[in-house]
Amino acid sequence: MQPNKEIKNKFCTAPFVNLELKNPNVWSGISSLVCCYTPHKPLGDYDGTNLYDVWNSKNAQELRQGILDGSFSACDLDKCQIIHDLPTIKQVQDTSYYYKQVIQHNITVLMRGPEEIQDSYDLSCNLTCPSCRTEKIMDKDPEKIRQQKERLHRIIRTPGLKRFVITGSGDAFGSKAYREFLEELDGNKFNKIKLEIRTNGVLLTKKQWNKLARIHNNIEILVISVDAATEKTYNIVRRGGNWTLLLKNLRYLKTLDINTRLDIVVQQHNYKELPKIVKLAERYNFNNINFTLLTNWGTFTEKQLAHLQVWKPEHPEYNNFIKVLKKMKTIEYSGANSDVDDMIASI
């Protein structure tokens, strides 16, 4: 096998700190991962009580061993989005005594639990973005919602947890379970835990924000996906959304002192709006923009996907896409080191 220059002397901390929880009924038996690029290697079925069995499962150990021996043998490097930003082994060792021990003693079974958990269990959402789903998904069964909330309450009590991300699957406010969990949480009791809340923003009204008063201090970042700079495009890519209400919410959120990120999934529908999206981010005081490329989550046929992936050289609008990237190169914005930022930088 050819050695990959990108990983030479590099270290990835993700398998030592991250855990993502999914719904095995939806994700074909997958319930826990350390990063989204190892879908064929779930760690096990984490129910909120058996943390160390899952966290130190055979697959978790294999993933860590690959990092420790420098082969990254259990990683899917073609899909990894952070491969270009990995620190060196030396940097990791120099900044943390814990990692120094882990690296020097080749430790794959960890005494520490995950520092960050992302919950991607509930798919309930108020929208039906075509990139994400083909039909509305909304859990309404009170018993299921109760169980979900109970699960979240167990997870947030994970010893050593520092960050809890809600959510990578549905919507933090579109899902009744997530919304009520966040409203009921007493942030003071979890003052060491920071929250990352991810939403399409449509239901995050002033009233909703006020209902989160007890966790305001825990919220480290609010991530809002918009995917458009005009109502016309928004209505295509964020099916079921409400542009006017979203902008009203963004106007309100702008008045608060919170860290916000604007998430944009770049595709054929919205690439021409990238410069305008930067303006939108400025208008609403977003701290950062995270441009990423659309992938197929099983909602598109190969033909539809080919039409949306405008960055492929064989796409009829590819030259226009490159022109937009060149324009973006002249515009200042605070990006999140994404694959699109790399494209812009390399043009």
Ligand SMILES: C[S@@+](CC[C@H](N)C(=O)[O-])C[C@H]1O[C@@H](n2cnc3c(N)ncnc32)[C@H](O)[C@@H]1O
């Ligand atoms: C599934 S959503 C969940 C959080 C929230 N509902 C939202 O939209 O931000 C998480 C992120 O996935 C992005 N996303 C949706 N479909 C995608 C796709 N096919 N490829 C890449 N990202 C996608 C969304 O735009 C959003 O930024």
Ligand code: SF4
């Ligand atoms: S808002 Fe988020 S979870 Fe809801 S459909 Fe769109 S991408 Fe999926």
